Amino acid sequence: MPLNIQKTAITFRFAFATLCWVLAWLFPYAEGGVPDLQSQVFMLLMLVLGALALGMARLHSLVWLGMGLASWVLWSTVNPYLGTKLAGISGMCLLGIACAVGASLRLQPRKQEVFLYAVVLAASINALQGLLQWFDLTGELYRWMSVPEQRGTAYGALRQRNLFATFLCVGLLCTLWLVYLRKLTSSMAWLVVALLTQGVAASGSRTGLLQVIVIAVLGVYWWRALPRMLAYLMVGQLLLLAAWSAWLPIAARLHGFEFVTGVGRVAQTAQDTRLVIWRNAINLILERPWFGWGWRELPYGRYNTVMDPYYHGLLDHAHNLPLQLAVELGLPITCLLGIGSLYGLYKGKFWRSDGLDTYGRAEPGTGRQFAWGILVLIVGVHSMLEYPLWSFGFLFLSGVAVGYLMPMVHINPAHRVVNGLHKALSLGCAAAILGLGSLAWVQYERLKPIYKTPFTNNIELKRSYLNVALERASDAWLFQGALDFATLTNYDINPSNAMQVRHLAEKLLHFSPEPVVVLPLLQSLWITGDFDALRYHGNRFCQAYPEYPQLWRRRGSMNPMTVFMLKNVDHCTS
Structure with a gap:
């Protein structure tokens, strides 16, 4: 191939990769x-x-x-829904692909620039969207970006303030990395840092505030190893965040609404609900310490366990990565992962500013400290408080950082079979994800009509429409949980179908143990006369949703089932 055509092809590939990675963080629709x-x-x-x-x-x-x-562990889990297992396995495949991408960044500096520019551009666009959302200036842009329900809310295209703030902080680190590589001028870097820190301040995220502080602390720690301008940027971004946090509440009052910054939210928080969530997670671990409750079974475990205190409402994450893994996979696997991570930290020598190849030789000037910084923000900070790794984007960023920090693998051209097998693994994972993702997109399009029932008080018309929609979406097996959920809500429970409703509702407890699922289960148990099971599930329902027995008492309910529960079920009588 002629050299000029080869260069054009490489440029096109890199431009396409940049476009894909930027668009990945900008999808605006939610249906x-x-x-x-x-x-x-x-x-x-x-x-x-x-x-x-x-x-x-x-x-x-x-x-x-x-x-x-x-x-294999995820496939072997007890969760009855195949789509849940495949989502976890897809995450593992994506993590492997991301590690392979991270390793390639070490081999070709130009690829490293492509990745960094893509992240910085995506973070900057998200920050601009967040500021437009915060000031309620979206206007006609609602077709291409998410629009919050009230002013003073900023989350970009991520629809969650902490995820938004964390991505902007990763964008900050990638900006600093580009400065370190001398691919971004200091004046342009200050402009990007000012934009991103304003976005973090507008999010009102305490997690984002903590991450900016961590970046500043890392700047102080690496002060001697970094160029002076870069150290100034790392510390100065904290001062910029403080300035934006002081200015935004004033701007909010001038525009007629209230806004609490991350600093203000920290000051207002006396006893965070996370403490209750963590205690609940520890209780679940003690119930099943060896093998856990199963992948994505934390909601079912919480519903199924009587404990005090209890976090009321739906919750599918422990807001702490080690606790989440211990609840779902058990202590042995979690401890093994923890020991492996600590060993990787020791071998990786994150405190050094140079890297080591397979033979232990130093690789100065790689900027590996910024890859460590990405892991510190996503895994070390956010994952201890939230659940970013359940988002494919943050899983990918973490995988790229891990792959970048791994020792370089020496490739022997003579080992063609081994080299071909490794390449086939990477391409096979990518092909499997593309196939499964495309199938999921098509099946979800078929599924969406079940959520668009006519706005009418005619129950029969609603049921008729839903039956037709369910029949058309019956082959959407990746979303069998959603299909079962819609089917359950469409039942008119009577003695002829009570047993069928019971089995379906018991299965759906693994999908979402919310009142819409548990109440039909209770009604079917009452009709079939299984009062022991009614006491069991009634006790757990009233523990999880105490507002329901309170509502029954206020209304003076004469329903035989609710009267029985108010008199005979522990958490319903109190």
Whole structure:
């Protein structure tokens, strides 16, 4: 191939990878019963397409072995819904692809620039969207961006303030990385940092505030190893955040609404609900310490366990990564992962500003401290308070950082079979994700009509419409939980179908143990006369949703089932 054509092809590949990775963070639409699902599927597809365009390097065989074992554990879980298992396995495949991308960034500096520019551009666009949302200036842009319900809310295209703030903080680190590589001028860097810190301040995220502080602390720690301007940027971004946090409440009052910054939210928080959530998670771990409750079974475990205090309402995450893994996979696997992570920290020598290749030789000037910084923000800070790794985007960013920090693998051209096998693993994972993601997109499009029932008081008309929609979406097996959920809500429970309702509701407890599921279960148990099971589930229902027995008492309910529960079920009588 002529040299000029080869250069053009490489430029096109890199431009396409940049476009895919930027678009991955900008999907604006949220429809159906699972609003974030389409954005996650779109993000998954774009991230993998970008990885294929940029190219992936070879990983150590142990990495693929670990991914395979993790996928086997997820496949073996007790969760009855196949789509839930496949989502977790897709995450493992994406993590492997991201590690391969991260390894390739070490081999070709130009690829590193493509990745960093894509993240900075996506973060900057999200910050601009967040500020437009905060000032209620979206206007006609509502077709291309999310619009919050009230002013003073900023979350960009991520629809959650902490995820938004964390992504902007990762954008801050990537901006600093570009300055370190001398690919961004200091004046342009200050402009980007000012924009991103204003977005973090507008989010009102305490997690974002903590992450900016961490970046400043890292700047002080690496002061001697970094260029002076870079150290000034790392410390100065904290001062910029403080300035924006002081100015935004004033701007809010001038525009006629109230706004509490991350600093203000920290000051207002006396006893965070996370403490109750963590105590609940510890109780669940003690119930099943060895093998856990199963992948994505934390909501079912919380519903199924009587404990005090109890976090009321729906909750599908422990807001702490080690606790989440221990609840769902058990203490042995969690401890093994923890020991492996600590060993990786020790071998990686994160306190050094140079890297080590396979033979222990120093690789100065790689900027590896910024890859460590990304892991500190996503895994070390956010994952201890929230659940960013359940988002494909943050899983990808973490994987790229891990792959970048791994020792470089020496490739022997003579080992063609081994080299071909490693390449086939990467491409096979990418092909599987693209196929499964495309199928999920198509099936969700078929599923969406079940969430668009006519706005009418005619119950029969609603049921007729829903029956037709369910029949058309019956082959959407990836979303069997959503189909079962809609089917349950469409039942008119009577003695002829009570047993069928019971079995379906008991299965749906693994999907979402909310009142819409539990109340039909209680009614079916009452009709079938299984009063022991009624006491069991009634006790757990009243523990999780104490407002229901209170409502029954206020209304003086004469329903035989609720009267029985108010008299004979522990948490309903108190």
